[in-house]
Amino acid sequence: MEWNERIAFVRKAAGLTQEQLGQLLGVTRQAVSKWESAQTVPDAVTIARLCEALHVSADFVLLGKEPEPPDNAGDAPPYALPDTCPCCGRPVSGTICPVCGYTLPTTPPRGPRYAIVASRVSFVNEEDRAAELVKYCGMPESYAKAAVHQMQEYASFFLLRRNLTDSAAQWIAAHLDGSCFSLRIVQDNGEESNDALLTKPKAMELPAPAAPKQGGLGFWGVVGAVIVALLILSFF
Incomplete structure (x- = not known):
């Protein structure tokens, strides 16, 4: 599977259309289509945003390196993801709600x-x-x-x-x-x-406001890793 096929693979695994992925990344559906058909190559910042949005590694998207399985993989039966978003209640066919952006947990919900x-x-x-x-x-x-x-x-x-x-x-x-x-x-x-x-009292503190996707050292760290991976690809 080539890099462009892996972009299509992770998009479909998240249950997103090309248009929905484009909206998450701030690009057009046509741009996503051209990546997946290898007509154009996304830049390092866009690949970093894609990896952040779909919760995948740049190593997998660019180089095809599979993540290491956990030690206890296979001990428990697979958890079936819900078909509606726990936040907004809209239909979800993958791991990310295409409307509100919530990432569905991969373990059964517990607690109050x-x-x-x-x-x-x-x-x-x-x-x-x-x-x-x-x-x-x-x-x-x-x-x-x-x-x-x-x-x-x-x-x-x-x-x-x-x-x-x-x-x-x-x-x-x-x-x-x-x-x-x-x-x-x-x-x-x-x-x-x-x-x-x-009239009930608060049960937990409010979280910090959601940060913009472009900000943060973690994001730019991913950008740096993507640039290195692109340099590696250029030698093949």
């Missing part, structure tokens, strides 16, 4: 469940806030707009989503604009009434 409660801090643009609720919480657009309007007009608490794992709750909280929403993650014990969750 959580809910996210929000109220208004400041809504500079109601349309943008509603779009966040549609993307990350899976709300229908009309419902999201009504929720934002209610929080804006009455400064009331609103249940955004419930029955979440800890990682899903933190993913949503990290990607909603904390300068506009006042968020609280509470424990969801299966209360019959949604209203019962609105």
Whole structure:
């Protein structure tokens, strides 16, 4: 399998179309198509972004080096990934939700469940806030707009989503604009009434806001590794 075939392989393994992968990387569907047909070669920064987005190594994409299997591989039966995203509830056919970007865990969910409660801090643009609720919480657009309007007009608490794992709750909280929403993650014990969750105390601290994909030393470390790998390929 050549490098271009491996790009197609990891894209399909993540359950993404060429257009969806292009959206994650900030390129067109045509660009992805040309990579996969070996008509063009993505630059080092783009390959680093691809590896980061799809959680694969540059060594595998460029050189075909398989990751080392864990020592206990094969001891437990394989875990079947859910077919809907735990965050936004949309259909997922691979390991990454093509809408909200959440990476599905490869082990069965354990531990308590959580809910996210929000109220208004400041809504500079109601349309943008509603779009966040549609993307990350899976709300229908009309419902999201009504929720934002209610929080804006009455400064009331609103249940955004419930029955979440800890990682899903933190993913949503990290990607909603904390300068506009006042968020609280509470424990969801299966209360019959949604209203019962609105007054519960926080069950965990809020995560740090999600960092831009381009930033961070880790990202540039991957870029450096990709450049080295490209230099190696140039000798073949």
